[in-house]
Amino acid sequence: MKTLTRNDAWELLTEFTQSESLRKHALAVEACMRACARKFADGSPENVELWGIVGLIHDFDYERWPSLEDHPYKGNAILKERGWPEVITRAIMSHAEYSGVPRVTPMEKALFACDELAGFITAVALIKPSKSLAEVDAKSVRKRMKDKAFARKVNRDDIINGAAELAVDLDEHIGFCIEAMKGIAGELGLDGSAARSA
Secondary structure, three states: OOOOOHHHHHHHHHHHOOOHHHHHHHHHHHHHHHHHHHHHOOOOHHHHHHHHHHHHHOOOOOOOOOOOOOOOHHHHHHHHHOOOOHHHHHHHHHOOHHHOOOOOOHHHHHHHHHHHHHHHHHHHHHOOOOOEHHHOOHHHHHHHHOOOOOOOOOOHHHHHHHHHHHOOOHHHHHHHHHHHHHOOHHHHOOEOHHHHHO
16 A cells, blocks of 8 residues: 555545535644644654544545445455555544444544534634634533534534543644634635625
8 A cells, every 4th residue: 555645534524524514623623633643643754644544534434425334444445445454444444433433542532532623613703703713712612512502413512522522622733723623714615705795
């Protein structure tokens, strides 16, 4: 198997995922994972790339197979069939609480800690007048987490438990992920341009 690149991961994602919002979610989680690789691993280019790839493709099968019976199992089967390494397939399986695959490595824990949170941060940014991450901070995210009607599909317990598994303060982790996502705010459509063109 040749060394996998981010381009391989992007091609896989776009092959299975047409939804712009799901692609943006993948990019957001990738940004958070790259930042986590610098913080929780040695920050080597290889690790940053590996963690980023895992973030980018963690939900690649979700659009076609969103049910708990299918996701991430269908995707896992496709990855194995195509020869993707176990370090990646295992991490993706472990991000689903119900898969029975325990999160052991820092990369697996980081994926779980970033997944739901990245989605929630996006939702908070989208209700700001500017639709920009520049207006989002840990306090505004925590405030919205208390509102059960807001972004109700996002599992608050996963956000809380994810930070706990990484052994980081929740507010600190939220702020850390916001900063990571700001780095690609333009790609995410969360740089204020959506409000300006509305």
